[in-house]
Amino acid sequence: MVTKAPETRIVDSYRIACDGGEGALGHPRVWLSIPPATGFVECPYCDCKYIHHAFKDKLSAA
Template structure:
């Protein structure tokens, strides 16, 4: 059995919320701040990666 790769989302704000999706099967909503120097952040619960649109293709 293999595990799914974490989801990657391109966003246009530096502050994003993640609840894992899937309604009741998700996780508690957390607010994440994308650092200006990296351009991306990962959710500590589901490992989803949020990339700011200015850093798309650079990460």
């Protein structure tokens, strides 16, 4: 069995909501704040990584 890698999304806002994106199979909606110093945040439920567009070239290869 192979585990899928967590998803990475580029966003325009420093405050975002994540609900797992799978309707009833997702998770409770949580609001996450991207720290301006790091440029990214990970969802504590689904491990999706949200990268602010200003940091995409710096972090997408990491």
